[in-house]
Amino acid sequence: MMELTRKGEYAIRGIVYLAGKPLDKVCLLSDIAAAVDVPPTFLAKIFQQFSKIGLVRSFRGTGGGFMLGRAPENITLLEVVEAVEGPIIPNRCVCAPQDCDRSSFCNVHPIWKQVQEQVCGVLTGVTLKDLSDGKIKPQPTDLAK
Amino acid sequence: MMELTRKGEYAIRGIVYLAGKPLDKVCLLSDIAAAVDVPPTFLAKIFQQFSKIGLVRSFRGTGGGFMLGRAPENITLLEVVEAVEGPIIPNRCVCAPQDCDRSSFCNVHPIWKQVQEQVCGVLTGVTLKDLSDGKIKPQPTDLAK
């Protein structure tokens, strides 16, 4: 359960690679794909999605390629993951409570809500800069224990 | 991402129903399925799995049926979820770090580990008794904020 897909894994690899480059450097898709070991055609699809929502910027034609859409310290891992996997929804009822109007067993609802919040919390706390720097910030929840 | 399957949803419904019955009461599969609105044949498969690992006990033949395998306060939601969905693994690399020996992008590894711990933490904090009682205990993480 809760498993990131290949697509998600590839997306993170690719965009973290971009985050490690200068903001104005245009990178060839084929170079990125080779560097992070992802099928180029697949990565193309992912970056097309990212381009539409501004996570990356793309340039066509000769000398074209991709660069990060914004400064890496302003892009959270949550944003990347949700862009490629859709929203973090442990159970349908979290977003559609009307499906949950059964009596007893929908006591579970608040639990899924908690799970969702925890996960989003962790992923929000990490930026692409953190990841490309190799400096992962400890989460508050770690300090707690 | 992270979505519980129907099977998982059905499993929880079914076993929470059992948790609400007296420990020695044998319930007909068909009754359970009808009560929690789950396809009986599907629930049968789920409870067969549960029976093998002792989460529920089954009785065959006339007067047969299912009951909870242990006291509901000793069964956590995590146990139920993992029994039916498999282990909580946000990314393969969490359980197989050898796949993660790439340089930069596996900085993400500790993040997935954190996610895993957070989710398991929440699900461990809830028992079937809590769920069948309708009394969901607030998590430590809630108090923190």
Next chain:
DNA sequence: CCTAAAAGGATACATAATGTCTTTTTAGGG
């Protein structure tokens, strides 16, 4: 032995994941 009930196995269908291929558009450079 007859019937009720779960166990086990095989099967069917739909959807999502994981790619690939081809064609089209865009842009730079001679």
Next chain:
DNA sequence: CCCTAAAAAGACATTATGTATCCTTTTAGG
């Protein structure tokens, strides 16, 4: 103005997973 490089877009193929259903077998009570 063409030629070439590169991404965009769309169609397609393959597999795996999810979501069941059905049928036969085993077990147990009466």
